[in-house]
Structure formats: C-alpha cells, structure tokens
Amino acid sequence: MAGTRNDISDPQPGKAGVRDDFSAETHAEGEERRLHLRAFDYWLSLKGELEFPLFKDLRPEGLAPYRHNSLLLELTEGGAIVRYVGDHISMLVDAPIAKGTNLSAFPDSAFAQALLGQFDTDEGRGRAVEFEFVEDLLDCRGIMLPFSHTGLKPHFSMVVVNFRRREGLEHVETFALEEAVSSCERAAGQVVHLDGGSRGSLYRALAAAFALHEEAERTPDAFKALLKEAGLKQQKRAPFTPALKLTFGKDYDKTRLTEYAAALAYAKRNGVAADGLAEFLEKEPGGIKGCVREERAARRGESGTASATLQQKAEAALAAAPEASLESLKTDTEFCLVIARPKEGGGLEAIGVADVGQNTIDAAIRRHAEKIKTP
Incomplete structure (x- = not known):
C-alpha cells in the first residue's frame, strides 16, 4: 500500500483549535504488553473519574510510544477529520493523507471505510473499542479511544493499530491466539483499573480467559509456542491455569487463580461455553464461590479418584x-x-x-x- 508521512512538527493549533504536535521522541517502555493495550492503559490513566478523558491532557511524551501507529480523528457533524496520522498508519491507506482531510475522502481504502463503519455506532464513538481488520495477507488489530473537550461527550478518537503481513496461512492460528490474549488483557485491565472492577467486569475477564482456552484446544501447537514465549507451562491437572495467567498475569494471587480455574471447570462440566459464561456465573447460586464448591464436590464424587475412595471409606465407617x-x-x-x-x-x-x-x-x-x- 502506498502512503505518505505527514509533517507532525507544527506546534500551532489547527483551525478547530486542535493541537497536533505529538512528535516528542522518547523511548517506549518495555514491549511486554501489546501496543494498543498500553495505549488503553494510558487512556485510562487520563480518564480518572470522568466519562471521557480530556483532550487537553494529552502530552507528546505520553503519546510518543504510539506516534508511528496512531491516527487522531476529530469527530464533527461533517465526519471524522484527520488531525494526525502516523507513518505506519498511512501505509494502510491507498492515498496520501493530509491533516484536515475527511476520512470519507478515501472510499477505495478498505481500512478507512472499516474505521468509518465503527463510527456509525454510539459504541464506536463513545467507548474504548477494540477492532480487527483483515485484508488479503494483512492482519491488523487496534483500539479506538475517545477523548473530549469537556469530559462529557466524545469529540475525538485516537486510533492505535498494530498490523503485520502474513507470509502464509500458517500464521493464522498464532494470530487468532494473540487476538484472544489481547481480549483477555483488555478485559482484565478493566477489572484492575476501575477500583477493583465489578463482578460483571470480572465475569467478562473470565469469559475471555475461557475463550482463550477454547482457542488453545483448537490450536494446541500454536498455544504451546505462545506459552513458551510467555515463560509458562501447560498443566494436565490444571488445564485452565495457563489461560488465566495470560489473562491476569503470572504473579496473580494463586488462591484466586485456583478458584477461577475451578469455576471454569465447573462451567465446562455443565456444557457452558465462553460466550455463555458470564450469564452462567450470574445465575449460579454463590457465583464463583458456588461454582468452586460444586466443582470440588463433583471431583470428590468421581469414581476411582483418591478423594472419592477416602470419602467412600469414611461414609462406610459412619454407617x-x-x-x-x-x-x-x-x-x-x-x-x-x-x-x-x-x-x-x-x-x-x-x-x-x-x-x-x-x-x-x-x-x-x-x-x-x-x-x-x-x-
């Protein structure tokens, strides 16, 4: 794809009063987290208690890690206006992009049209939303982060994108897994950042971990490679633990990980899939704790296990x-x-x-x- 790099050194505000100097050069922090997830963390840190973070709080040093992979759009009645475009983003559009250009001016660009499609919904304009774009051998995923003049309604969207070209279909499995991991980290991030999160946000994070586990079962070799890269090991006796650690972190509280794994095992025992997990946990008496009790009881009752044998002997003695x-x-x-x-x-x-x-x-x-x- 052809593209151009726009001048981003002009510190003067544009006609709409939009600052577009995001050119400060600083080193990004470690690459342990994917780019768009780190952008989400940055967005959350600016958001605080507001409905939307303030555009005026954006700083060049904070945006530096994403400058090559970001696109800043002003949301106006006339459409989405480009205020800044990173050189890596410009490669995704088949025409030169200048500041002040309406994104709708690129009808032949599948990427531009895909973004416009996201802005057709209230969710796309007003929430931090992840998206995926696939074209031929190009895999692209990113996040759209709303900003506001007032903190009350969205006026801008910062788009941060990671993309790569696939050499062949053998990369599809790895990409699907990485996408699942991204969803896990995003869901877990909402649990961590929002004052400990809510029961609903925790259930959504567990559903994302369950979905990752399901994807791992479909692509075991790719998952094994992913775990090796992350410094984790598969465990036959604890099949859900790797997905949970990828979701919440390797150093997450072990007691909670054990409980979450038991809850997922109980859901699977009852034929529940990832897309139905949150509803299942909401309806199950006792929620996660209730699932843990039921799963442990079910395991004790499984014939042939050591715990089942001990239980049978104890019951016989009492009888x-x-x-x-x-x-x-x-x-x-x-x-x-x-x-x-x-x-x-x-x-x-x-x-x-x-x-x-x-x-x-x-x-x-x-x-x-x-x-x-x-x-």
Whole structure:
C-alpha cells in the first residue's frame, strides 16, 4: 500500500483549535504488553473519574510510544477529520493523507471505510473499542479511544493499530491466539483499573480467559509456542491455569487463580461455553464461590479418584458406627456440630460430635440463624 508521512512538527493549533504536535521522541517502555493495550492503559490513566478523558491532557511524551501507529480523528457533524496520522498508519491507506482531510475522502481504502463503519455506532464513538481488520495477507488489530473537550461527550478518537503481513496461512492460528490474549488483557485491565472492577467486569475477564482456552484446544501447537514465549507451562491437572495467567498475569494471587480455574471447570462440566459464561456465573447460586464448591464436590464424587475412595471409606465407617444418644455427647463450647444419619422408620440418630474447627462451627451458626429469622 502506498502512503505518505505527514509533517507532525507544527506546534500551532489547527483551525478547530486542535493541537497536533505529538512528535516528542522518547523511548517506549518495555514491549511486554501489546501496543494498543498500553495505549488503553494510558487512556485510562487520563480518564480518572470522568466519562471521557480530556483532550487537553494529552502530552507528546505520553503519546510518543504510539506516534508511528496512531491516527487522531476529530469527530464533527461533517465526519471524522484527520488531525494526525502516523507513518505506519498511512501505509494502510491507498492515498496520501493530509491533516484536515475527511476520512470519507478515501472510499477505495478498505481500512478507512472499516474505521468509518465503527463510527456509525454510539459504541464506536463513545467507548474504548477494540477492532480487527483483515485484508488479503494483512492482519491488523487496534483500539479506538475517545477523548473530549469537556469530559462529557466524545469529540475525538485516537486510533492505535498494530498490523503485520502474513507470509502464509500458517500464521493464522498464532494470530487468532494473540487476538484472544489481547481480549483477555483488555478485559482484565478493566477489572484492575476501575477500583477493583465489578463482578460483571470480572465475569467478562473470565469469559475471555475461557475463550482463550477454547482457542488453545483448537490450536494446541500454536498455544504451546505462545506459552513458551510467555515463560509458562501447560498443566494436565490444571488445564485452565495457563489461560488465566495470560489473562491476569503470572504473579496473580494463586488462591484466586485456583478458584477461577475451578469455576471454569465447573462451567465446562455443565456444557457452558465462553460466550455463555458470564450469564452462567450470574445465575449460579454463590457465583464463583458456588461454582468452586460444586466443582470440588463433583471431583470428590468421581469414581476411582483418591478423594472419592477416602470419602467412600469414611461414609462406610459412619454407617457402621453405633448410635449415640444426645445425652451422652459432650462439648466444651457453647455450640457444636453433631453428625447424624437417617434411621429406619424415619427421623435421625446421632453418631457423635463433629471434630471441626471453631470457624466451621461459627459459619454453621450464622447460616442456621439466617434460616430461623422471623420474616
């Protein structure tokens, strides 16, 4: 594709009062995160508590890592007006691009038309939206980040794009996986940045991790290579863990990763796919915690496992144990838990006092108290 590099050294504002000097040269931070995801982080840092980050807060040093791969558009009633275009972006359009040009002036450019299609929706104009553009052997993915004069409505969109040319179809699997990883990181970023996120944002991040796991099952060799590059290993006993670590980070809390993996395993056990996970977790009693309990119970019940064998032996021992009268039972605490079993003819018969910790007793007390509360 032919393209030109526009002059980006003019510090004077354009006719619409738009500053387009984004030419400060600084070194980008490490490449550990994909370019458009780092741009999303930058956007979030400017956004704060506003509906939209302010355009006036953009700084050349902050934009320097994306200058070659970014396109700045002003959203006007007359269309999307180009205020800045990076030299790498200009390669995607089959005509010279000048500042002040309307993006609709390139009807023969599939890339320009694809962007315009995004702006046809409120989501495309008013939200940080990822997009993918594929043409012949060109793979392109990026993000559109809205900015505002007032913080109340979008007036600009900064487009940051990564693209590469494919030499053949063997790269398709890797690209699909990398796209899935990008979606994971984006979803997890919303959990991390927005004051710890919400239950909904966490569920969406888990759904993205589930989708990555599904893609990995379709392309195991490509996923193995991806894990090697990330310094991770596949685990037969914990198949969801690699996808979760790619989503939340290798150093994410291990207890939470274990719970998330159990929740995903339970969803899969119930025939739920990635696109239905968020709804499944919303409806499941107890949400993630409830799924973890059910999955662990299901695993204990699987025949042939060590835990199932131990459970069967323990239940057999209790079934054969003699009945104990309540009068014969003793405890040193105000309350205790008594193990009982059904008896012939109806009712229950006690076996003994459960040897459990005080935390377990306290939790049982609270749950039972909730049941007997007067409506």
